[in-house]
Amino acid sequence: PSMAPPVHLTFLGGLGEIGRNCAALESEGRIVLLDCGQLFPDDLPGVDAVLPDFTWLLERADRIEGCVVTHAHEDHIGGLPYLLRSLAGEGVSMPIYGAPFTLGMVRGKLKSAGLPLPDLVELGDHARLPIGPFDCEFLPVTHSTPSGLMTVFGTSQGRILHSSDFKLDPTPIDGRVTDLGRLRELADDDGIRLLLADSTNAGIAGSSTSEATIGPVLRQVFADHEGRRIIVGAFSSHIHRIQQVVDAAAETGRTVVVLGPSMVRNVTLARELGLLRISDRMLATDEQLEDLDPATTCVVCTGSQGEPRAALKRMADGSHRFLNVGDQDTVVFSSHPIPGNEAAVSRLHNALARRGVQLVHSGQLGVHTTGHGKADELLALHEAADPDLFIPVHGEYAHLVAHHDLALGRGMPEGQVMRCTDGDRVSLNDAGLVRAGRVSDEYVMVDESGRQVSETLVEERRAMSGEGFVFVRVVVDGRKGRLVGNPVVESRGWVEPDDRDTWHRDVAEAVTEAVASAVGDGQREPRELERLTRRATGRLVSRRTGRRPALVPTVEVR
Secondary structure (H helix, E strand, O other), rough: OOOOOOEEEEEEOOEEEEEOOEEEEEEEOOEEEEEEOOOOOOOOOOOOOEOOHHHHOOOHHHHHEEEEOOOOEEEEEEHHHHHHHHHHHHHEEEEEEEEEHHHHHHHHHHHHHHOOOOOEOOOOOEOOOOOOEEEEEEEEEEOOOOOOEEEEEEEOOOOEEOOOOOEEEOOOOOOOOOOHHHHHHHHHOOOHHHHHHEEEOOOOOOOOOOOOHHHHHHHHHHHHHOOOOOEEEEEOOHHHHHHHHHHHHHOOOOOOEEHHHHHHHHHHHHHOOOOOOOOOHEEHHHHHHOOOOOOEEEEOOOOOOOOOOHHHHHHHOOOOOOOOOOOEEEEEOOOOOOOOOHHHHHHHHHHHHHHEEEEEOOOOOOOOOOOOOOHHHHHHHHHHOOOEEEEEEEHHHHHHHHHHHHHHHHOOOOEEEOOOOOOEEEEEOOOOEEEEOOOOOOOOOEEEOOOOOHHHHHHHHHHHHHOOEEEEEEEEEOOOOOOOOOOOEEOOOOOOOOHHHHHHHHHHHHHHHHHHHHHOOOOOOOHHHHHHHHHHHHHHHHHHHOOOOOOEEEEEEE
């Protein structure tokens, strides 16, 4: 039998963490990228975003056909400005395929990064078109942002289905349900060879609640807090949630004010596209807040994750330009803390409570539901698609393991499920899935301006923020073979300010002792003298204080 050409998959991010989702599908030497996201840094001082390592991709820049973006979340589109800038350096532009709302968000991102716009190709539900060697079909999928798309890639090795981030919501706000019917048709027709599916909630039993259950809860909150100003914190991309907040506000005769640049941008975009229905007369601007009656006002804003510069944080610390909150305000957190953010959200709750604000959050009432399907929903996807092969994607490592086990529990043989992580390269050929080496899975860290930040720099910042630093300057008279004056010592964050002088004298003494004898023996090499300075300082510092500040020795030989 003739061998069909293989298809390669290269996972650049998103497998083993929530964030920087990015995979490359490759056939006949051509590459289609699936998503291009960023990861929000947890404990990385001075780092604004963590990206996939694009090196492997940039080496093959002329083979890229385009990038399919499945939906508008940062962990799927946040890496685009960086990749496009690097590709432009190679003289390459890459078309981007996505739903109108997703592309609207991408367009905004690229504009604010000052980048020229590539071809943006709009995809409607059930669109079919070739991208490079792949015959693609795009199916509607429900998630916590509008217009999510599942992708079916028709390949030389059969169909590859990527679920995108999804849930099975029988009653979505826009009536757009996940199209399992079409998957069943495809399964019956020639079958689905390989499934790649969202694993975020694979370890949680049951099903997620419908987005439609949130509306009645919000209406109840608005009824219970009559006569008070209501402020709702939500994700700016969660248009269906915003719709339900607005509907509750309309029913109770409230004016709506939208706060936060991203919230304003996304609400405007969603209204333009007809995805969000708010009448003009219901809306007021932030500047009109002072003139509005608080009892008939509803504010929708960003910052429910405790982000330092967002609207809610500013209200909490009293620095918001247009809004002072107090005991006549109710703040509704219509979101869950994202993993790693629990402490920041808890601090925000406390800071608002100190101002007398009444809090409503998902720990008390169902004012939030997840955008990711739980175990029963994932099983339903597996049942509909009935794939020959399966790779769990999108999740932390424990989520991938749970999804792997779920597939085995459904009866898939062990040999047909492959667990991959960032950097894995896999070949899909006539025999099935075969591991095909690794590419870099390095975290590429960038700062606000998009410049890369090295691991060494982050380590240095961690040391300085935790332990402080000690600076020592030594001047050597090369001709006379002795030190010029005493070494100059400065430190910050190492010992109490009142004790500094004493400590600095001790360090200077230890350094003089170590360096003077070496200079007397004819040593004139600044690097070597710096090493001795560092060693003498480090020994005294750790022996006497048990701490490990960053050491900054400089030696000048005259």
